[in-house]
Amino acid sequence: MKTKMIQTIKKHKYLSLFILIIFLFLFVMIIIRGYHNCQPMLVLKKDVFEVEYGHPISQNPLDYVKINEYKEKKKGPPLKKTKLKLNLSLDEENGYPPVGEYNATIQYATEDKISFKIIVKDTTAPEIISYYQDEIESYEGEKINYEGMFISQDLSESELKLDESNIDYDNAGIYQLLIIAKDIYQNESRKEYQVRVKAKELNLRLHKLHVLETATTTFRPEVKGKAEKIEYSSSDEDIVSIDSRGRLIARKAGRATITAVMGKLMDMCEVTVSQNPYK
Numbered sequence: 001m002k003t004k005m006i007q008t009i010k011k012h013k014y015l016s017l018f019i020l021i022i023f024l025f026l027f028v029m030i031i032i033r034g035y036h037n038c039q040p041m042l043v044l045k046k047d048v049f050e051v052e053y054g055h056p057i058s059q060n061p062l063d064y065v066k067i068n069e070y071k072e073k074k075k076g077p078p079l080k081k082t083k084l085k086l087n088l089s090l091d092e093e094n095g096y097p098p099v100g101e102y103n104a105t106i107q108y109a110t111e112d113k114i115s116f117k118i119i120v121k122d123t124t125a126p127e128i129i130s131y132y133q134d135e136i137e138s139y140e141g142e143k144i145n146y147e148g149m150f151i152s153q154d155l156s157e158s159e160l161k162l163d164e165s166n167i168d169y170d171n172a173g174i175y176q177l178l179i180i181a182k183d184i185y186q187n188e189s190r191k192e193y194q195v196r197v198k199a200k201e202l203n204l205r206l207h208k209l210h211v212l213e214t215a216t217t218t219f220r221p222e223v224k225g226k227a228e229k230i231e232y233s234s235s236d237e238d239i240v241s242i243d244s245r246g247r248l249i250a251r252k253a254g255r256a257t258i259t260a261v262m263g264k265l266m267d268m269c270e271v272t273v274s275q276n277p278y279k
Helices: 002-038 069-075
Strands: 042-044 048-052 065-067 082-086 100-108 114-121 127-130 135-139 150-153 158-163 173-183 188-198 201-203 208-212 216-218 222-224 231-234 240-242 247-250 254-262 265-274
Touching (some): 042 114, 065 069, 127 173, 201 265, 208 247, 240 254
Parallel strands (some): 135 188
Antiparallel strands (some): 216 247
16 A cells, blocks of 8 residues: 555656646746747847948848848748838949948838948058050150059049159169059058160161262261260261261262260261262
8 A cells, every 4th residue: 555655656746747847848938939029020230330432332131130030930021021221422423432431220110220330441552553564664864754654543532652762864774663552541552663774875877878079968866865965077077077966068089987976875877978970
């Protein structure tokens, strides 16, 4: 009899424990369900969203919020009842929202509006564009006019500066020109271009000349680099004479050499004078 009573008590004990576990499980589920029901359908992913200037700003609410999956299962997809309002202004020139801070709201059905901010930043450096090759050529004594050679391309206002401090335009050699592009938000890009300064050149253009007696002609030499005074001389003034302006006079038949000197440069022309049959 005593044994049966003990067994009955144990059975009731296990049954009570089982009922208690079921009750606790249901209680927890009710609490969880109530918790989810109290939560909003939409929850912000973060309070501030940053967008690079020139990039489109998303009109998709899902880029800004997470969906309460429990409520979604109960009430269905929320997007049809969701309103996204972006208080943006657009730049008249390029159609993008200017750099700055903008307020935005998102609302599901009759739930409270959720406010957040969108910050448009410019962190992109200007692009330096050149319509020339990476090497620019010049001659001694000539300073290069770089106007129009380079442009700074950027959505924001930017300026271009040229650093020529390492270039000696008076001496032949290879130098580096530094181009600096900076916009109003202090984004900066730099690019180096090679500048080749060549030695001056003097070219009389004519190096063999045949003329008749009494004929005249004028040399028009080609000078590459900074021009200096050119001095002319004849190896035989009786055959050919030449003045300081390069004007030659053939005086009698024969041969002579005209020499042009500019600084350290020199060029020559061999002149052959023939008898003039009509003289």
